[in-house]
Amino acid sequence: MFEWFSNVSSGAAGLDRMRNDFCQMLEAGRRVFDMATDSMLGLTDPEAIREDLFKTEKRINKSVRALRREIVVHSTVHGPNSFPACLVLMSVVKDAERIGDYGKNLFDLATTAPMVQETEWKADIAQLKERISQLLSDCRDTFATSDRDKALALISRAEKIEDQCDEQVRRILIEEPPKSAVYALAYRFLKRVASHVFNVLTSVVQPVDRIDFAKKLPLARDDDQSAK
Amino acid sequence: MPLGPLKSRLPVVGRVLLFLGLLFLFLMAIELLSGSMKVAGNDTAESMLKGLNNPFAGLAAGIMATVLVQSSSVSTSTVVALVGAGQLSVSMAVPIVMGANIGTSVTNTLISLGHVTRSDEFRRAFAGATVHDFFNLLAVAIFLPLELATGYMERTATWLVSLGITGTDSGFQNPATAAVKGAAVGIQNGLASLGLSGGWLAIMMLLIALCLIICTLYYITKVMKSLLADRIEEWLNRVLEQKGMIGLVIGMLTTMAVQSSSITTSLLVPMFAAGVLTLEAGFPLVVGANIGTTVTAILAATVTNQAGMTIAFVHFLFNSSAAALFLPIPALRRLPVSCAHRLANAAARNRIWVLIYLGTVFVVIPLLGILIWKR
Numbered sequence: 001m002f003e004w005f006s007n008v009s010s011g012a013a014g015l016d017r018m019r020n021d022f023c024q025m026l027e028a029g030r031r032v033f034d035m036a037t038d039s040m041l042g043l044t045d046p047e048a049i050r051e052d053l054f055k056t057e058k059r060i061n062k063s064v065r066a067l068r069r070e071i072v073v074h075s076t077v078h079g080p081n082s083f084p085a086c087l088v089l090m091s092v093v094k095d096a097e098r099i100g101d102y103g104k105n106l107f108d109l110a111t112t113a114p115m116v117q118e119t120e121w122k123a124d125i126a127q128l129k130e131r132i133s134q135l136l137s138d139c140r141d142t143f144a145t146s147d148r149d150k151a152l153a154l155i156s157r158a159e160k161i162e163d164q165c166d167e168q169v170r171r172i173l174i175e176e177p178p179k180s181a182v183y184a185l186a187y188r189f190l191k192r193v194a195s196h197v198f199n200v201l202t203s204v205v206q207p208v209d210r211i212d213f214a215k216k217l218p219l220a221r222d223d224d225q226s227a228k
Numbered sequence: 229m230p231l232g233p234l235k236s237r238l239p240v241v242g243r244v245l246l247f248l249g250l251l252f253l254f255l256m257a258i259e260l261l262s263g264s265m266k267v268a269g270n271d272t273a274e275s276m277l278k279g280l281n282n283p284f285a286g287l288a289a290g291i292m293a294t295v296l297v298q299s300s301s302v303s304t305s306t307v308v309a310l311v312g313a314g315q316l317s318v319s320m321a322v323p324i325v326m327g328a329n330i331g332t333s334v335t336n337t338l339i340s341l342g343h344v345t346r347s348d349e350f351r352r353a354f355a356g357a358t359v360h361d362f363f364n365l366l367a368v369a370i371f372l373p374l375e376l377a378t379g380y381m382e383r384t385a386t387w388l389v390s391l392g393i394t395g396t397d398s399g400f401q402n403p404a405t406a407a408v409k410g411a412a413v414g415i416q417n418g419l420a421s422l423g424l425s426g427g428w429l430a431i432m433m434l435l436i437a438l439c440l441i442i443c444t445l446y447y448i449t450k451v452m453k454s455l456l457a458d459r460i461e462e463w464l465n466r467v468l469e470q471k472g473m474i475g476l477v478i479g480m481l482t483t484m485a486v487q488s489s490s491i492t493t494s495l496l497v498p499m500f501a502a503g504v505l506t507l508e509a510g511f512p513l514v515v516g517a518n519i520g521t522t523v524t525a526i527l528a529a530t531v532t533n534q535a536g537m538t539i540a541f542v543h544f545l546f547n548s549s550a551a552a553l554f555l556p557i558p559a560l561r562r563l564p565v566s567c568a569h570r571l572a573n574a575a576a577r578n579r580i581w582v583l584i585y586l587g588t589v590f591v592v593i594p595l596l597g598i599l600i601w602k603r
Contacts, residue, residue, distance in 0.1 A: 012458075013458040013461075013462070014458060014461045014462070014465075066469075068504070069465075069468050069504040070465055072498065072499055072502045072504045073461055073464045073465055073468065073499060073504070074461055075498075076464075076495055076498045076499060077457050077460055077461045077464065077495060078457055078461070206503070207352075207502060207503020207504060208502040208503060208504060209502075209503070209504050210503070
């Protein structure tokens with residue numbers, strides 16, 4: 001009996017399971033990212049990987065909702081002591097979902113404007129892709145082991161990648177004649193702002209596990225409609 | 229005591245031993261309560277309880293007592309002890325345990341009020357909490373008149389007890405029961421050696437017994453929750469994944485593990501509030517919790533006699549019958565769910581309905597019931 005109790009009362013089983021689920025999401029995100037960037041760089045036929053990519057991205061979204069439900073149950077059963085870990089997971093699960101989203105955006109870009117010509121930009125993006133893919137893989141391992149030193153080293157690598165992207169965007173916008181890229185980026189950022197407003201609003205009307213998702217959004221109430 | 233400190237202070241083995249010690253004290257308290265009634269004498273106890281001859285007064289008393297102690301386990305265990313001591317007949321006790329079922333549902337309803345500042349969340353939480361209330365009210369509305377007319381639960385329980393699952397008047401007394409009885413007699417003798425006798429001795433024994441029942445059940449719940457938290461989490465996750473009638477089993481298991489239906493149903497409130505558990509999926513869990521909580525009375529009855537075991541079985545049969553009637557028939561299954569939805573919608577629009585509902589069901593009606601029918 002003692003053994004049975006010790007197996008079930010460690011208090012960490014639920015957290016371990018959620019951490020494991022989250023790491024699987026990161027792995028799926030990396031898969032989406034790799035497939036999308038390979039097609040963008042002309043290394044894969046987009047049509048050959050389209051179904052796999054969208055299925056994987058859908059799986060990530062499903063995992064987000066499942067993980068949120070698990071977080072609610074875990075914090076309900078284990079009480080205030082579990083809140084810090086649950087809040088961390090609630091926050092990072094969104095990042096894992098976004099990685100899948102942006103992978104899908106890159107795939108859309110690949111199908112809209114594939115990089116057929118060998119340019120300096122393409123070579124730069126190819127090496128960035130390798131570094132980000134490796135970063136995602138290392139991030140998953142580091143999150144699983146909670147290795148603080150390794151995390152700090154990876155943060156530094158991530159910041160360098162971000163700086164490099166910012167610098168390239170600046171070069172495109174300033175050093176070259178600003179063309180459609182300016183408008184494209186403007187639209188992109190406008191959309192991001194609207195999307196985040198949407199996310200905040202979903203937290204008012206959607207159950208916890210469906211925050212940020214448009215699926216099963218309740219209809220506007222009569223009083224809202226009459227106000228229009 | 230918060231769960232965290234309890235978990236960190238005591239290792240698993242310590243918590244298991246603590247549980248066994250608390251269980252011993254709980255059973256001893258039941259024995260002590262029975263003993264106090266015997267010391268008080270039949271006349272005193274009878275005059276105290278004669279007002280409960282009317283089933284509606286008994287029902288109201290069961291609701292009121294459970295609302296006051298916030299635990300049906302405490303009130304049903306006390307009823308088992310009184311029946312075991314011969315101070316309350318099984319027939320008189322039946323409405324009281326049914327009332328205890330209604331009374332215990334106030335706990336999670338009060339907990340749902342914690343979500344009152346967020347309208348949608350409150351609507352879901354309040355509906356999730358009151359589905360337990362409506363189920364219990366409907367069950368009593370159907371099964372109390374049926375029992376009064378036919379006595380089928382008492383007869384079935386008596387038959388079950390006659391099969392051999394009995395209290396201590398079966399002739400055989402296991403060492404644990406003998407130790408429990410020995411400890412209770414020790415306390416009685418200890419109080420008598422202090423010069424207490426007659427009515428004062430009975431009152432002191434009664435007070436000690438009631439305090440012990442309340443405290444031990446409170447700490448048994450805490451210890452068992454700390455021991456089984458991971459398992460309960462796993463069970464609840466399974467309900468979210470699979471839905472359907474697995475909730476009934478998981479509601480039963482969780483409640484049997486923590487010895488409190490209030491704990492199980494209160495755990496569900498944040499899940500309802502967050503919207504991760506729908507009312508339809510959570511309803512079988514609530515019904516399962518009702519069945520699971522009957523284990524406490526059965527446990528208490530192991531140190532009483534056949535009559536004590538009979539009322540414990542009536543409690544089990546009542547909750548099982550209600551589950552068997554409501555769960556398989558879609559129209560009936562939807563009834564408490566629909567009532568809870570309607571009340572929650574009204575309460576979300578205007579919070580005055582919360583006060584009206586709580587005041588009427590858990591205070592005014594039971595008080596009126598006691599005052600009118602006790603005569």
